[in-house]
Structure formats: structure tokens, C-alpha cells
Amino acid sequence: MFTLAQARHMVATLRPLIDELITLRADLAELTVEMAGGPTRSGGLPEIKALEARIHGLVDEFRGHGIQVKGIAPVLLDFAGVRDDRPVLWCWLEGDTDIRWYHRIECGFAGRRRI
Known part of the structure; x- marks a missing residue:
């Protein structure tokens, strides 16, 4: 379980690896086409x-x-947490500068709400 602060810290800490994943994904797509x-x-x-x-x-x-x-295209990362005594997933999507969304576990991506 992650608090929102912990999830945000993980995104910041792992940002070099996230960027590497995005680069590798693009390299793989280009090489596959070539x-x-x-x-x-x-x-x-x-x-x-x-x-x-x-x-x-x-x-x-x-x-x-x-x-x-x-997902990896785009990169979509979820962090299990709790909000208002309910289990949620703090949601980070490629292109986001920070975690600004969450959704109830049973609602999935379609149920995303702003924090």
C-alpha cells in the first residue's frame, strides 16, 4: 500500500527508468518496422x-x-492505496507530470477522478 506521497516519490525516483522504458519502446517499434x-x-x-x-x-x-x-504504450502505472477508507489506485499516465488521478479498484481507468 502506498500513501499518495509515497506513490509520488516512487514516480520521481523511478523517472529515469520510466524514461528508459519509453525510449526502448520507441526503439523497438522503429526496429520492428525497419x-x-x-x-x-x-x-x-x-x-x-x-x-x-x-x-x-x-x-x-x-x-x-x-x-x-x-500498460507500456502509453506507460500506465497504478499504486495501491486508500482514500476515504476505500481501496484505490493512485494512477500515473505517461505525459503526467505528477500523480493527479485515482480510481476505485473496481472501476478501473474509466473511473479515474482528480485527486
């Missing part, structure tokens, strides 16, 4: 597998901190 015609100067299947492995490693690292990774 590979449509076969190996390129940018690489081939070994480079694709290496990018995928690093992405999975980052996701595992986030999960190891108790963070729920709901």
Missing part, C-alpha cells in the same frame, strides 16, 4: 530480442516495488 524487409543497419532479431528483454526487465523492476504496470 525489419519488415529483413535485417538492417540498425540490427536484426537479436537486437529486437535484447530490447524486449530489457523492457520486460524494467516492468519486472516496477512490479518488484509493488507498482502495477497496466
